Amino acid sequence: MLPIAGIVFVLCFSIISIPNSLMMAFIIGTCMVILGITFFTLGTDLGMTPIGVNVGASITRSRKLWLIILVSFLVGVFITVAEPDLQVLAKQVPNIPGNVLIGAVALGTGFFLTIAMLRILFRVPIRYLLLGFYAVIFILAAFVPTDFLSIAIDSGGVATGPMVVPFIMALGVGVASIRTDAGAEADSFGLVALCTIGPILAVLILGLVFRTEGSTYTPVAIPQIELSRDLWTLFMSEIPVYMGEVAFALLPIIVFFGLFQIFRLRLHGRELGRIAIGLVYTYIGLTLFLTGVNVGFMPVGDYIGRLIGELPYNWIIIPIGMVMGFFIVAAEPTVPVLARQVVEMTAGAIPKRALSISLSIGVAIAVGLSMLRILVGVPILWIFVPGYILALSLSFFVPPLFTAIAFDSGSVASGPMTATFLLALAIGLCTATGGEVTVDAFGVVAFVTMTPPITIQILGLYYKLKTRETSDNLNIKDRIQSIVRKLRPSVKTGKRG
Amino acid sequence: MNQPRFLMAVVHREYCENYISFFQRNGSAYTYACLCEGTAKKKTLDLLGLERRDMALVSCVVPDDPRPLMKKMVREFRIDAPNTGIAFTIAEEINTDSREAKDMEYPYALITVIAERGSAEQVMDLARSAGATGGTVVHGRGIGSTQSPKFFGVSIAKEKELLYIITKRRLRDDIVRVITEKAGEKSSANAVVFTLPVDNVVGLHDMDD
Numbered sequence: 059m060l061p062i063a064g065i066v067f068v069l070c071f072s073i074i075s076i077p078n079s080l081m082m083a084f085i086i087g088t089c090m091v092i093l094g095i096t097f098f099t100l101g102t103d104l105g106m107t108p109i110g111v112n113v114g115a116s117i118t119r120s121r122k123l124w125l126i127i128l129v130s131f132l133v134g135v136f137i138t139v140a141e142p143d144l145q146v147l148a149k150q151v152p153n154i155p156g157n158v159l160i161g162a163v164a165l166g167t168g169f170f171l172t173i174a175m176l177r178i179l180f181r182v183p184i185r186y187l188l189l190g191f192y193a194v195i196f197i198l199a200a201f202v203p204t205d206f207l208s209i210a211i212d213s214g215g216v217a218t219g220p221m222v223v224p225f226i227m228a229l230g231v232g233v234a235s236i237r238t239d240a241g242a243e244a245d246s247f248g249l250v251a252l253c254t255i256g257p258i259l260a261v262l263i264l265g266l267v268f269r270t271e272g273s274t275y276t277p278v279a280i281p282q283i284e285l286s287r288d289l290w291t292l293f294m295s296e297i298p299v300y301m302g303e304v305a306f307a308l309l310p311i312i313v314f315f316g317l318f319q320i321f322r323l324r325l326h327g328r329e330l331g332r333i334a335i336g337l338v339y340t341y342i343g344l345t346l347f348l349t350g351v352n353v354g355f356m357p358v359g360d361y362i363g364r365l366i367g368e369l370p371y372n373w374i375i376i377p378i379g380m381v382m383g384f385f386i387v388a389a390e391p392t393v394p395v396l397a398r399q400v401v402e403m404t405a406g407a408i409p410k411r412a413l414s415i416s417l418s419i420g421v422a423i424a425v426g427l428s429m430l431r432i433l434v435g436v437p438i439l440w441i442f443v444p445g446y447i448l449a450l451s452l453s454f455f456v457p458p459l460f461t462a463i464a465f466d467s468g469s470v471a472s473g474p475m476t477a478t479f480l481l482a483l484a485i486g487l488c489t490a491t492g493g494e495v496t497v498d499a500f501g502v503v504a505f506v507t508m509t510p511p512i513t514i515q516i517l518g519l520y521y522k523l524k525t526r527e528t529s530d531n532l533n534i535k536d537r538i539q540s541i542v543r544k545l546r547p548s549v550k551t552g553k554r555g
Numbered sequence: 556m557n558q559p560r561f562l563m564a565v566v567h568r569e570y571c572e573n574y575i576s577f578f579q580r581n582g583s584a585y586t587y588a589c590l591c592e593g594t595a596k597k598k599t600l601d602l603l604g605l606e607r608r609d610m611a612l613v614s615c616v617v618p619d620d621p622r623p624l625m626k627k628m629v630r631e632f633r634i635d636a637p638n639t640g641i642a643f644t645i646a647e648e649i650n651t652d653s654r655e656a657k658d659m660e661y662p663y664a665l666i667t668v669i670a671e672r673g674s675a676e677q678v679m680d681l682a683r684s685a686g687a688t689g690g691t692v693v694h695g696r697g698i699g700s701t702q703s704p705k706f707f708g709v710s711i712a713k714e715k716e717l718l719y720i721i722t723k724r725r726l727r728d729d730i731v732r733v734i735t736e737k738a739g740e741k742s743s744a745n746a747v748v749f750t751l752p753v754d755n756v757v758g759l760h761d762m763d764d
Contacts, residue, residue: 179706328676
């Protein structure tokens, strides 16, 4: 988080000048974002994750197929409906009524969450599903108008926001936690990756049905602040908006958990208390985060984009964007949730550092590509299709665990920070260089979803080659057996005595 | 007496790698680590999620006398400072005939409780009522004598929790009794308890009375 603020400061003190009022809003926004992420991370740990894990374990333990299908579908639909990012998306597509779009995206997510859960049970390798569904996306994309395409592809990353991601990831952990077979850990990932496909398909299909003319965007409003009290009023008037949004977003999760607690789970007092307090933290955290990002970050992102775009050497946005991309992953509220789950499920076999560096490099490349695309005006499919072909081909060479983690990471990385700050930066740049915002600037989120699967699978490839090299690398079973053998003499003595 | 000894260390998760390489550097064989949680000490802090509980259990087999290794561990990691961790070795085999007498020599005991998932807190509360100070929880899956039920080829296991408690030898029997009585076979915790003698403990603090 701090590196991003640092970059913005350096930029604003050196090559571009933004109004001091914006700077103040940005500083306050930064504080809110930092506080927000702290609370949110603590809250997901304490509240959302235990709920997801318990619900996931409980429905698998029931061994009732209909229950699994029903619960996955309903969870997918209702959490997505409430996702705060989705409301923003709905406003950007003028020809399709907002409720229809939200409904379709929610149904899409519900459907794909069900597929993802069934995949775990029937043990279908994730790469085949990804391959099949992305092929369908590519085919549909060919028929959709170009000014609608970018937003459609973006919708996948947008819909898997800060509510959907932690809950669905935990659901996967819950399912895996009661399995004894090999591959249980690997299967706990991949839910979010598949859930990203649902919205994209839903929006593409809607685009075909409604024959939409394109998409719009609301220009970022630059707040007018002159006095310190105006600054205060600005934040205070926005906080209730996000308080309402986040409450609406948390509601389905609370209802679901309540029903499960009454009929199936029956958790004990202290555990329940922790979950309740966790939900309160999540609420506070997400409200602070969203207010900070939307009020403090978005205008600054737009402004910086526009001012750099007007510079004679505006190519400088590419390296600047890449550096921002590299550091911005750490400011996505759901990335710590993913990192924690990877550490826990792989018992530290994939170091957090290696994962976060690959993720950062991935996002850096994504932002670089987006900025380049805005400056040069390359059609989105020229990058999108080869990118996914590369990501999907890599999946045949790396362990399935890495493929699942990699595609999940993509969806996790494209969180609210990307959807607001980076998108605003792209929109600003696009406005300055005279591009078509709906064609060129949109697509940032899609790229941020696309590149981490590539970089993390490359990390997987590296690990695979490294482990193959070390010849004395016995598998765990062999090691345990050799310990038993070595300890056996002392066990015998014990019996004699 | 140069029998291999089993050493266990419960340490903060971020230092887990350092401990693993430390053990490997010092000639220990079969170093393993698994993630675990410390049990809560203060209820309010725990409820607010403010207590650090992420720990790792690192275990290894020490080929001979573990004492120099333990001393080195204290020097290198200051594991004896409060709330940094705890390390101990399972005591050697008892070869003498007077088993009881020998048993008394070990001042500490390791109590291991295997209970249903979600009941470790309850068991720990019971243990605390009998004088225990703290414990470590590892999540596990049960593998019973009957094959676990299958569901579309996915085998479904019972979720269990393993609770390790290090305690003074004289408190051991009370703790075991209270757990078996109140959280034993017929209760919802369904706990199974066994103990092992422990020597060479470092990092115990709140146990002095």
